[in-house]
Amino acid sequence: MPEKFDCIVVGAGPAGTACAYELAKAGVNVLLLERGEYPGAKNVMGGVLYRKMMEDIIPEFYKEAPLERPIVEQRFMMMDKESAVTFSYKGLEWGREPYNNFTVLRAKFDQWFAEKAVEQGALLVCETVAVECIVENGRVVGVRTDRPDGDIYADVVVLADGVNSLLAKQLGFHREWRPDEVALATMEILKLDKNIIEDRFNLEPNQGCTIEIFGDATKGIVGTGFLYTNKDTLSIGVGTLLSGLIKHKMKPYELLEYVKNHPMIRPYIQGSEPVEYLAHLIPEGGYHSIPKVAGHGVLVVGDAAQLVNAIHREGSNMAMTSGRLAAETIIMAKAQNDFSESMLDQYRMKLMESFIGQDLKKYKDATHHFERFPQYFEQYIPMMNRAASQMFTVDGASKWEKQQKIWRDLGSAKQKFKLARDMMKAWKVMK
Amino acid sequence: MMKAQTIEEKQYLVRFNADTKSHLHVLDPNICLTKCPDKICTIFCPASVYKWEEVRMHVGYEGCHECGSCRIGCPYENIQWEYPRGGYGIVFRLG
Numbered sequence: 059m060p061e062k063f064d065c066i067v068v069g070a071g072p073a074g075t076a077c078a079y080e081l082a083k084a085g086v087n088v089l090l091l092e093r094g095e096y097p098g099a100k101n102v103m104g105g106v107l108y109r110k111m112m113e114d115i116i117p118e119f120y121k122e123a124p125l126e127r128p129i130v131e132q133r134f135m136m137m138d139k140e141s142a143v144t145f146s147y148k149g150l151e152w153g154r155e156p157y158n159n160f161t162v163l164r165a166k167f168d169q170w171f172a173e174k175a176v177e178q179g180a181l182l183v184c185e186t187v188a189v190e191c192i193v194e195n196g197r198v199v200g201v202r203t204d205r206p207d208g209d210i211y212a213d214v215v216v217l218a219d220g221v222n223s224l225l226a227k228q229l230g231f232h233r234e235w236r237p238d239e240v241a242l243a244t245m246e247i248l249k250l251d252k253n254i255i256e257d258r259f260n261l262e263p264n265q266g267c268t269i270e271i272f273g274d275a276t277k278g279i280v281g282t283g284f285l286y287t288n289k290d291t292l293s294i295g296v297g298t299l300l301s302g303l304i305k306h307k308m309k310p311y312e313l314l315e316y317v318k319n320h321p322m323i324r325p326y327i328q329g330s331e332p333v334e335y336l337a338h339l340i341p342e343g344g345y346h347s348i349p350k351v352a353g354h355g356v357l358v359v360g361d362a363a364q365l366v367n368a369i370h371r372e373g374s375n376m377a378m379t380s381g382r383l384a385a386e387t388i389i390m391a392k393a394q395n396d397f398s399e400s401m402l403d404q405y406r407m408k409l410m411e412s413f414i415g416q417d418l419k420k421y422k423d424a425t426h427h428f429e430r431f432p433q434y435f436e437q438y439i440p441m442m443n444r445a446a447s448q449m450f451t452v453d454g455a456s457k458w459e460k461q462q463k464i465w466r467d468l469g470s471a472k473q474k475f476k477l478a479r480d481m482m483k484a485w486k487v488m489k
Numbered sequence: 490m491m492k493a494q495t496i497e498e499k500q501y502l503v504r505f506n507a508d509t510k511s512h513l514h515v516l517d518p519n520i521c522l523t524k525c526p527d528k529i530c531t532i533f534c535p536a537s538v539y540k541w542e543e544v545r546m547h548v549g550y551e552g553c554h555e556c557g558s559c560r561i562g563c564p565y566e567n568i569q570w571e572y573p574r575g576g577y578g579i580v581f582r583l584g
């Protein structure tokens with residue numbers, strides 16, 4: 059007699075665990091499958107966890123969860139070869155309740171979160187790969203695992219299997235991703251004394267800073283570099299569309315080295331000790347790439363559903379909210395004992411009405427726009443740096459002359475027109 | 490001078506629990522040999538799993554980060570990509 063659950067969740071990342079937590083809390087008999095040795099063993103994130111969406115699931119989680127630092131400052135560097143124009147917001151309101159976001163190390167955090175789901179009554183089974191969905195009469199009725207006698211049945215299966223959602227692809231919910239729908243991120247964890255971190259980033263104890271780096275961090279390819287403060291480590295990384303690496307024939311780890319040794323970055327990390335190297339894909343196709351997310355007896359959540367806002371580096375929050383909305387839908391479906399696609403499709407509607415659908419729609423053309431027109435990263439960021447240098451260098455030239463020089467640097471009348479048009483277009487895809 | 494500059498040094502920082510058989514397979518070795526002058530997987534793979542050895546592609550699956558780039562980025566869809574068996578493969582300890 060094969061085992062049967064109310065629900066099987068595949069993948070114990072933020073999306074899957076959020077879903078399992080909410081289901082277990084509502085008394086649903088849920089199995090949470092994880093292929094890693096422990097939850098988090100396969101997961102990578104730059105490291106920013108948003109408070110609000112996590113608190114929607116576990117109020118005041120920050121009092122006990124393994125967090126690194128609450129972020130009080132977010133910097134954005136428009137970087138050239140040996141200069142940078144930086145924009146920053148620092149606000150101490152982010153350093154106290156209710157907080158805005160925190161840096162986390164996923165191996166620790168994901169384990170803690172999964173344990174909370176287990177406390178609610180979910181059954182967590184690690185070291186188990188769901189190799190395919192069991193489909194009978196057009197409905198998903200369970201999963202086949204790589205364990206002996208590994209068929210497990212359920213009323214509904216939630217696919218939280220991440221960016222490489224082989225299961226959703228098998229079901230025909232999406233074709234294979236294109237190289238311009240995923241970003242390849244590499245990162246390192248660098249050990250550094252906490253006092254040095256606080257000195258270098260201008261922080262008090264238990265305050266953190268994030269830096270997003272545009273322009274020369276990716277040598278002009280669409281993507282970003284990042285440098286985040288943890289308790290006694292730094293997370294430094296760089297992510298670019300896979301299509302960009304292919305086009306420029308660039309090795310991702312050499313790009314990471316380039317960022318680490320960049321004269322604008324090196325002073326932050328000098329003397330630190332690399333303790334881990336990680337690579338992962340980020341789904342960055344956005345709104346147009348969201349696959350079918352509900353079928354007969356099945357839902358898709360988190361990265362598996364391409365729920366990432368690349369412009370605002372939000373993903374884990376969308377994962378958690380999608381997991382929670384999937385759970386709400388399943389609880390409703392269970393009450394009516396109806397796990398058909400038309401019932402479960404309520405999840406898609408909830409998703410699209412939430413900030414997830416709204417935000418992804420807002421930026422639906424942004425990534426593709428910046429990929430198609432490389433001049434933003436290749437030309438306009440260096441231009442911005444030259445303008446700042448010109449304006450702030452005191453060399454006897456009058457400010458009026460300086461403005462003239464900056465104006466001339468923008469190029470011919472035709473080039474200026476193109477620049478103006480590009481700015482309009484950028485506004486259009488971002489507004 | 491920063492430490493762990495080369496990919497080999499970076500890979501030493503990672504814990505792997507390698508299975509005895511590969512989860513990555515080049516479907517048709519002839520395609521790599523005759524149709525793919527760039528051998529782009531040897532460039533974008535973040536763990537340098539793919540190495541061209543004169544006439545064949547060496548696949549060092551033991552050091553794979555399981556990111557999926559090769560499956561998506563191979564211009565000939567010539568890589569069969571599966572998850573390693575449960576519990577095997579890369580084990581991230583921190584990030």
